[in-house]
Amino acid sequence: MNTKSHTQYYMHMAANKNEKPIKRYVNKGAWTTEEDQKLAEYIEIHGAKRWKAVAVKAGLNRCEKSCRLRWLNYLRPNIKRGKFTDQEEDLIIRLHRLLGNRWSLIAGRLPGRTDNDIKNYWNSHLCKKIKHERTSSSSVTQEIGSQISIEHADISKERSYSKGSEGDSMDNSFNVNEFFNFSNEGSSNLEWISKFLELDDDLVGISENYSVPFLGEVDKFNVFYS
DNA sequence: AACGAAGTCAACCGCTAATTT
DNA sequence: GAAATTAGCGGTTGACTTCGT
Structure with missing residues (x-):
């Protein structure tokens, strides 16, 4: 369930230190299903590491922290949701x-x-x-x-x-x-x-x-x- | 039905530890 | 060994939902 509204701000981002940072729009707030899909697909191929690269190369206008958190808390396999026993x-x-x-x-x-x-x-x-x-x-x-x-x-x-x-x-x-x-x-x-x-x-x-x-x-x- | 208060939870932020260069 | 980068943690925020009046 996406609850937070979408906001955007500028941020200098690069996939790695050899790449010149480019001023990009960065989304904040709730993740869309499209973003989830992009992130999941990228991680399936490249693995859940190098989050800075993930954020840029997956085509997500998100900061690395946001990507990591979304994966760990929501998209990762075997996440148990619902009521605690x-x-x-x-x-x-x-x-x-x-x-x-x-x-x-x-x-x-x-x-x-x-x-x-x-x-x-x-x-x-x-x-x-x-x-x-x-x-x-x-x-x-x-x-x-x-x-x-x-x-x-x-x-x-x-x-x-x-x-x-x-x-x-x-x-x-x-x-x-x-x-x-x-x-x-x-x-x-x-x-x-x-x-x-x-x-x-x-x-x-x-x-x-x-x-x-x-x-x-x-x-x-x-x-x-x- | 309307409205404010309280509760919920996804996401952000700041910081530190660990790893890499 | 130092500096830079990356990963991870816990606290906090705030949008949305539910509850009570």
């Missing part, structure tokens, strides 16, 4: 509890879902749902909730640190990115990770004395494998 919803909540707003990592555990989808779904549905559940639960649970929020803040901070200088801010060797990188594994880990995350609720209490960001994950990991 209860299992998916539960998994997102649990993963978010562990990872915070690391949408691409969360999306990596939900085959066919994009980070943008999950982020939108979280912001429009799950965020409120969780808020509601927290306010209607006991004071003890609320306390745990605030503990989780503190952990989230730490994880977010850690994310920006780890981007800049890996390892500087954290002495323990646990790497959450590696832990949640299953690219070398088989197709779906939905089941085992769901089982793993089931432990999460029970383990929140154990994390009361955490002082180091991510130590929570380390302990949960160790408990799971011990």
Whole structure:
């Protein structure tokens, strides 16, 4: 569904650095079916890389970022659309509890879902749902909730640190990115990770004395494998 | 039926990390 | 090793839809 209206602006574009940039009209806003078709056809032949070249050579008056995003979030094969299942919803909540707003990592555990989808779904549905559940639960649970929020803040901070200088801010060797990188594994880990995350609720209490960001994950990991 | 508020979600933006030259 | 380019991420925006009055 194309929702945003079309606008155009000028931009200097070239397919590569050897080509002299030409001042072109660049479309912004909703993609048309014609543009989708052009992009899909080009990528089918040349692959989803070199987005600057894609934008120019596919005959699309779009910037490279726009092309990449359209492909990843909409045109890419095996994109799952429509309502999130209860299992998916539960998994997102649990993963978010562990990872915070690391949408691409969360999306990596939900085959066919994009980070943008999950982020939108979280912001429009799950965020409120969780808020509601927290306010209607006991004071003890609320306390745990605030503990989780503190952990989230730490994880977010850690994310920006780890981007800049890996390892500087954290002495323990646990790497959450590696832990949640299953690219070398088989197709779906939905089941085992769901089982793993089931432990999460029970383990929140154990994390009361955490002082180091991510130590929570380390302990949960160790408990799971011990 | 009309209208404003709230919700949804595709797309954009700014930034950083990774890769290439 | 430095600079330039490319890829990827999360936050935010805004057009459109739905809901409530």
